[in-house]
Amino acid sequence: MWKLLKIELFKIFKRPRTYIAFGAIAAIVFLIQIALKYDGKSYIDLLLSNLSGSFEFNDDFKDKLLNGYLICFVILNTLLIQMPLLIALISGDAIAGEANMGTLRLAMTKPISRTEYMLVKFTASFIYTLALLVVMALLALFGSMLIFGTNDMVVLRSEGIEQIKNFDVLWRYFAAFGYAAVALTTVSALAFLLSVFAENSIGPIIATMSIVIVFTILSEMNIPIYDETIKPYLFTSHMVAWKGFFYVKANAEGTTINGSIENLPAVLRSLGILIVYIFVFLGTAIWVFRKKDILT
Amino acid sequence: MSTIVSVKNLYKNFKEIKAVNDLSFSVEQGQIYGFLGQNGAGKSTTIRMLLTLIKPTSGVIEIFGLNLQKHRKEVLRQIGAIIERPDLYKYLTALENLRIFAAMSGVKVSEKKLLDQLAMVGLAERAHSKVKTYSQGMKQRLGIATALVHDPQLVILDEPTNGLDPQGIADVRNLILQLSKEMNKTLLISSHLLSEVELIADSMIIIDKGEKIVEGKVNDLFDPAETIIELKTIDDESMYEKLTQSSLESFVHGKRNDCILLKLHRQQVPDAIKQLVNMDVPILSFHSKHSLEDYFLSLTTGSQHVEALKN
Numbered sequence: 366m367w368k369l370l371k372i373e374l375f376k377i378f379k380r381p382r383t384y385i386a387f388g389a390i391a392a393i394v395f396l397i398q399i400a401l402k403y404d405g406k407s408y409i410d411l412l413l414s415n416l417s418g419s420f421e422f423n424d425d426f427k428d429k430l431l432n433g434y435l436i437c438f439v440i441l442n443t444l445l446i447q448m449p450l451l452i453a454l455i456s457g458d459a460i461a462g463e464a465n466m467g468t469l470r471l472a473m474t475k476p477i478s479r480t481e482y483m484l485v486k487f488t489a490s491f492i493y494t495l496a497l498l499v500v501m502a503l504l505a506l507f508g509s510m511l512i513f514g515t516n517d518m519v520v521l522r523s524e525g526i527e528q529i530k531n532f533d534v535l536w537r538y539f540a541a542f543g544y545a546a547v548a549l550t551t552v553s554a555l556a557f558l559l560s561v562f563a564e565n566s567i568g569p570i571i572a573t574m575s576i577v578i579v580f581t582i583l584s585e586m587n588i589p590i591y592d593e594t595i596k597p598y599l600f601t602s603h604m605v606a607w608k609g610f611f612y613v614k615a616n617a618e619g620t621t622i623n624g625s626i627e628n629l630p631a632v633l634r635s636l637g638i639l640i641v642y643i644f645v646f647l648g649t650a651i652w653v654f655r656k657k658d659i660l661t
Numbered sequence: 662m663s664t665i666v667s668v669k670n671l672y673k674n675f676k677e678i679k680a681v682n683d684l685s686f687s688v689e690q691g692q693i694y695g696f697l698g699q700n701g702a703g704k705s706t707t708i709r710m711l712l713t714l715i716k717p718t719s720g721v722i723e724i725f726g727l728n729l730q731k732h733r734k735e736v737l738r739q740i741g742a743i744i745e746r747p748d749l750y751k752y753l754t755a756l757e758n759l760r761i762f763a764a765m766s767g768v769k770v771s772e773k774k775l776l777d778q779l780a781m782v783g784l785a786e787r788a789h790s791k792v793k794t795y796s797q798g799m800k801q802r803l804g805i806a807t808a809l810v811h812d813p814q815l816v817i818l819d820e821p822t823n824g825l826d827p828q829g830i831a832d833v834r835n836l837i838l839q840l841s842k843e844m845n846k847t848l849l850i851s852s853h854l855l856s857e858v859e860l861i862a863d864s865m866i867i868i869d870k871g872e873k874i875v876e877g878k879v880n881d882l883f884d885p886a887e888t889i890i891e892l893k894t895i896d897d898e899s900m901y902e903k904l905t906q907s908s909l910e911s912f913v914h915g916k917r918n919d920c921i922l923l924k925l926h927r928q929q930v931p932d933a934i935k936q937l938v939n940m941d942v943p944i945l946s947f948h949s950k951h952s953l954e955d956y957f958l959s960l961t962t963g964s965q966h967v968e969a970l971k972n
Contacts, residue, residue, distance in 0.1 A: 659715065
């Protein structure tokens with residue numbers, strides 16, 4: 366299995382298209398960092414404009430606000446919406462791409478079980494997803510920490526603002542990146558499943574993105590009847606739950622409690638739902654592939 | 662000589678289409694076995710079933726004496742195959758492709774052995790070139806190298822000369838003969854280019870519409886009782902008239918491509934020649950036309966011939 370996995374990873378990282386995603390992430394992160402480095406204050410003013418009626422913010426506070434942690438939060442908010450496309454580029458290609466190239470039939474004449482083949486392919490896609498996230502973490506988190514420095518992190522919420530102490534932030538990012546890995550693996554599993562049905566990778570990539578977009582729209586719609594009937598079961602409703610790691614509990618005086626998470630059960634429930642989705646998508650993909658006649 | 666491949670009562674239906682219909686045949690050790698049929702006859706479907714790419718609707722496939730469904734991995738470990746086109750990873754080099762397929766076959770092959778394998782198919786100098794820069798013939802040879810990289814006992818080649826130029830076809834033919842004679846491999850080769858199979862196969866099966874039409878040794882099948890004579894004379898029109906009114910009338914089979922066709926038993930040929938000479942027929946050429954191609958066409962297009970041969 367390890368030998369096969371090495372082969373799959375070798376194949377993935379030998380393809381030029383693999384690096385499109387890494388390049389895209391690097392470009393977006395650098396563009397955001399450069400923009401905020403030179404015009405960060407305008408951005409902060411814009412963020413605080415909704416709160417300025419009830420709060421007064423001096424320049425010193427604004428300077429502290431514009432630190433590496435906040436920049437990473439902004440980047441995460443932006444990139445985690447775009448990343449499913451980058452994930453689908455590889456996962457949607459996993460089986461369909463082999464079918465399109467004609468190498469699937471050759472691979473299936475080798476003494477490898479179809480289940481083993483699928484598990485290896487999926488694991489390789491998962492490792493690629495992790496690699497993307499690691500690059501993103503390095504650039505968005507550590508890059509921003511280097512460029513903008515660190516300070517207490519301020520999270521803007523509809524109810525107001527909350528301040529997380531400098532020393533209490535980093536673990537939250539690790540948790541958020543871990544959660545994002547699961548969320549993106551769900552997208553990867555969906556693209557992987559669709560890849561089994563297709564004979565070229567364009568179909569699964571477009572289908573994955575269409576499903577993610579439609580589900581995201583449904584997740585964001587404020588229609589009461591959907592709130593309990595549909596939204597809780599859409600994986601897209603749970604993909605943004607990583608933000609939960611940055612929502613902290615406050616004591617009676619309104620001071621945030623270090624190391625706390627406001628609603629950990631909700632975050633864990635969302636995580637559980639995503640994991641169930643991954644197993645359902647992957648299990649279905651393996652079941653279909655085992656029964657499939659390879660005619661390409 | 663032991664049986665390497667044994668197929669019994671194999672069926673494959675794609676919804677209402679019967680792609681393979683009650684097919685049985687066997688391949689003996691060391692043979693080059695030709696698997697013949699027109700396009701769409703069911704050759705590739707059968708080969709895909711032999712390689713577990715397609716599940717049979719019913720029937721039994723045993724390879725090396727093992728049930729293919731139950732012992733898939735053990736059996737596939739001993740098989741090398743190309744199915745239709747030799748599609749490989751175009752963005753990788755020949756050596757990388759070979760290394761990948763060797764690893765997938767479960768064997769560890771040294772760099773030297775891989776290069777030897779490429780040398781055997783004449784690609785040693787292009788070992789480090791990406792496959793996308795290869796010609797069709799080179800891809801075909803590399804495909805054969807990937808099929809052989811794990812030293813399999815049975816080699817299955819589906820249309821191995823497809824898309825090749827005459828030199829490429831000759832190269833592949835020689836390679837197949839080398840594998841059989843020098844390396845003692847058992848080969849199952851499908852083709853619709855019957856002249857190719859005629860030159861290399863020991864035994865063969867002809868299938869049409871998924872059904873076996875005939876199976877046997879090429880030499881036996883190639884020597885049937887009847888033969889077609891293509892007779893060319895100075896004046897075909899009048900000679901045709903003359904022959905239809907002579908004692909040779911019952912042998913006249915028609916006209917094709919400016920030739921008069923006579924259908925005779927082999928033993929009748931010398932007498933027929935004598936009679937033609939006695940009748941002063943101005944013969945330009947007298948050609949016993951019986952290639953495997955004619956045989957194949959007679960089997961797959963003429964149901965009367967088929968029935969006759971079956972009986």
